[in-house]
Amino acid sequence: MSGFALHTLFDLLAWGAAALAALWLTRVRKIAFPPVTTELAYVAALVLGAGTGAVLFGTLNMIVSGVPAVARSIEGGIAGAILGVELYKQATGVSLRTGARFALPLAVGVAVGRIGCHLAGLEDFTHGTPTALPWAHDFGDGVPRHPVQLYESAAMAAFALVYVIKVSNRDAAWIDRGFYLAVGFYGLQRFVWEFFKPYGTILGPFTVFHLLSAVLVAWAVAMLVTAQHAGDADDRAAAEI
Structure with missing residues (x-):
């Protein structure tokens, strides 16, 4: 595969x-969490924010790293989802x-x-830097x-x-x-x-993701x-x- x-x-x-x-x-x-809105606009703000953030920060990091390509980032998705929801709540007056x-x-x-x-x-370009540590992983190019x-x-x-x-x-x-x-x-x-x-x-x-973190x-x-x-x-x- x-x-x-x-x-x-x-x-x-x-x-x-x-x-x-x-x-x-x-x-x-049976954990009782604080109530959450299930309005379609809330879900849309979350999904749109996550998708936008994932592509925006993933691609920005690739460009900064000298590998110009469209990419996705988990951290960018988290940040985008939070921003999307917060903007939605501000616009609709939701305080919960x-x-x-x-x-x-x-x-x-x-x-x-x-x-x-x-x-x-x-x-995938999410691998680590070279190391001599015993748990290092070789992805097939001979570099641990x-x-x-x-x-x-x-x-x-x-x-x-x-x-x-x-x-x-x-x-x-x-x-x-x-x-x-x-x-x-x-x-x-x-x-x-x-x-x-x-x-x-x-x-x-610091990288893009250092700052975002x-x-x-x-x-x-x-x-x-x-x-x-x-x-x-x-x-x-x-x-x-």
């Missing part, structure tokens, strides 16, 4: 695994935080999808490289495990704010792995802080009643 076919297969598996994770949490574990139920699907989807990136080989896709897969799988334990124990903070934790953790680990990739830099030693972490921290303040205000109001 070609690298492209393998990548496509694992993209589909990632989407399927993410959907099953969401169903398992709500139908089997709608991301909670997407935390585990995000982590599981990335963990599965990155395996496909690894199996796709050099043509960091299996950086598997680093990311393992990191997000570990987050998914911790998340499942926390929400299974009915930890309210993880249930309500899990998506911000997932995005923040994703951005943090992705920032680290970028140092092991052959991408062109755009600001000092920093933005995602900053957004996640801001949302966690404001969520905490909102929770504290609710607690004070309840105490006064």
Whole structure:
């Protein structure tokens, strides 16, 4: 099977695994998440934002790296989806935080999808830089490289495990704010792995995805802080009643 076919297969598996994770949490574990709108415009904003972000940042990174080609990026898709939803909410006056139920699907989807990136080989351009470490992987050109896709897969799988334990124990903070934790953790680990990739830099030693990772972490921290303040205000109001 070609690298492209393998990548496509694992993209589909990632989407399927993410959907099953969401169903398992709500139908089997009976986790009660904050309400989310199911309006078609909301879904459209999410999908359009994800698709645009994936292609925009994936292609930009290729250009910066001296390989002019259209490409897709998981991280760009995450950022685009967040921006699309936030713009939709601003335009429609929606104040509810709608991301909670997407935390585990995000982590599981990335963990599965990155395996496909690894199996796709050099043509996928997500491989790591050369290394002499014993777990280095040779993609067929005789150069041992960091299996950086598997680093990311393992990191997000570990987050998914911790998340499942926390929400299974009915930890309210993880249930309500899990998506911000997932995005923040994703951005943090992705920032680290970028140092092991052959991408062109755009600001000092930093790549396009270093900068995007920093933005995602900053957004996640801001949302966690404001969520905490909102929770504290609710607690004070309840105490006064």
